[in-house]
Amino acid sequence: MENTAFKEQKKFQDIFWKANETRNGICPVRDIIARISDKWSMLTIYALGGYGTLRFNEIKRLIGDVSQRMLTVTLRNLETDGLVERKVFPEVPPRVEYNLTPLGFSLLEQLVQLGGWAEQNSAAIIKNRKAQ
Amino acid sequence: MENTAFKEQKKFQDIFWKANETRNGICPVRDIIARISDKWSMLTIYALGGYGTLRFNEIKRLIGDVSQRMLTVTLRNLETDGLVERKVFPEVPPRVEYNLTPLGFSLLEQLVQLGGWAEQNSAAIIKNRKAQ
């Protein structure tokens, strides 16, 4: 009974286990979920991935509906995790440039995949919602 | 100057645009981000993907630290979007079974990829955090 479906199931069980197992207090998968699952992190990474180096207000304008406070918080968190690099130029008015680190770019590739799935399947999801 | 790096950049710009563009009031990518980016949706999908059909309390025990209220809310949302199917058996005590729909399984595959990335890169992220 070692068919492919069962092997797939085993693989997913393994992933669930990883998604739930803590090692010295931290679960890697949950930790990443927590990092990217706030409202603005993914969009910020998309913006920096798409346009390269950007200044604070350039990101803000690209995203459109993010507040200064939330963009600040988001960028600080991404910086802390080493996904985004922050360069301050001692000028007036201030000039701060952001860009993705190699780690940030590797996450971007995952998010691009996810974005592709969203594009392909959003019509089905919206249809399901309306059917309720 | 049409090198591969530039092509990649174009591709990411395209993705950012998709991640930000609204069509009749809804942005597909943001919509999906909003759906899966609550704390419990991804873990619930992982659990159902890994173990197949599960009852309410089985999911709760697998995840461990989700409250009844939040698991109920999460499952209802996933059901509304057509990612999870809910079957009620008219028994006492009540019996309700959940499992992923084909749409849910297709999302699971994306989340498994993301989980893999998390596994591979969490050590680097934790190291970056400590370096602050």
Add this chain to the structure above:
DNA sequence: ATTAATAGTTACTTTTGGTAACTCAAAATT
């Protein structure tokens, strides 16, 4: 007779997210 199990719901509290106003100094506008 009391306790446990199932799948929730309800009321309440805490945490997180969002809004608006404010900062500073220089450059541009009136």
Add this chain to the structure above:
DNA sequence: AATTTTGAGTTACCAAAAGTAACTATTAAT
């Protein structure tokens, strides 16, 4: 010359979301 704008934030406040604890009904087990 005086006001406004720009840039990158910060601070105080308020709304929304998430978490906690207690409660529901019915049956089977202790």
